[in-house]
Amino acid sequence: MMAMKKMQEQGPSEIELLLPWHAAGTLNARDAGRVEDALAGDPELARQFAVIQDEYAATIGLNESLGAPSSRAMQKLFDAIDREPSRAAPASFGFGARISTLLASLSPRTLAWSAGLGALALMAQAGVIGAVLMRQPASFQTASLSMNAPSSSAQAAPRALVRFAPEARVTDITALLDTYHASIIDGAKAGLFQLQFGDKAMTKDDVTALINRLQQEKIVSLAVVAP
């Protein structure tokens, strides 16, 4: 009792202050060892530790009794996320988004320009991106044409439905499109994008090989021949 009174008068010791964390098991090995040694040689400290263990259990019991939030909270969150400006997310990836993302990373100030003039200027600024654009079917060249209306020469070109892996970045997808001479002609519906490969017809075997290659790509989680 005298020891405890003295402890209270002098204020808590360093070891005494660490007891709650020892009860929770969140001390590092060195401090845990110091506390264990002190507990072994100090009955008053050990009694206080027993009290702390009761507090620890009661706090957990109290918190666990609080239940969980309703599904309303999650619904509210994802409604709010839906209202957020879109990002370079695979799920919302479209041709326009891809171009705007790529170009925005080059020169944000240019975004203030008029759309047509700005696009032309940026294409001149980034030859690589321009090259990517030049490989797109003619239907992408003007906004007035439907992106779903490929030119007649491209009608026989193979198409596939592709789902990209969630971790796929825009730059990865752009590189993949480049590698396969592909363009996105529709999407995303149920997370699937319709891709067209080149502008010439392929044999059935070539298409099968192409799809197999696609499926091996790390950023592709699904690839099937488009119906």
Place this chain on the structure above:
Amino acid sequence: MSVTQAASDDVLIGRIAQGDRLAMQVLYGRHHVRVFRFGLRLVRDEQIAEDLISEVFLDVWRQAGKFEGRSAVSTWLLAITRFKALSVLRRRRDGELDDEAANAIEDTSDNPEVATQKKDTSETLRRCLSGLSPEHREIVDLVYYHEKSVEEVAEIVGIPENTVKTRLFYARKKLAELLKAAGLERGWP
């Protein structure tokens, strides 16, 4: 929380920064209950606590790209929750809070049912834990329930590590006083 889960949380945050909703759902599923309970213990209102978690995770969605991984994601979440909960509390009248704390420990000894409950040590402990001030409640919860280290609590609450230790010590002393007033002597202090 395991090291594996902490690392996995970091990966989720990276994916959320890319706009990955699925990663957001996983992170939400993993942490929303603890975030809710931490918020609820601070604001003491389920509706407000539910609104809080939506706001906390929306902040995560918006700020994921800025997360540097210097602390655990769970620590970051609790720090955001605390900040938002305090904003809510600030909007309330101080007197209202004091009344709440007092009500939580108000003696209801005339009620036989409660008198019986008082004999139950853990029930009394819980009641008195609820009667602590918000400042003391949060530190007790962070250490015991959320299993945060001294360093992590210091980061969440924004106080020096030594203050974390002494604040919890005095929270425990206050708890002992409340327990004593409720007729429960534990031999400490």
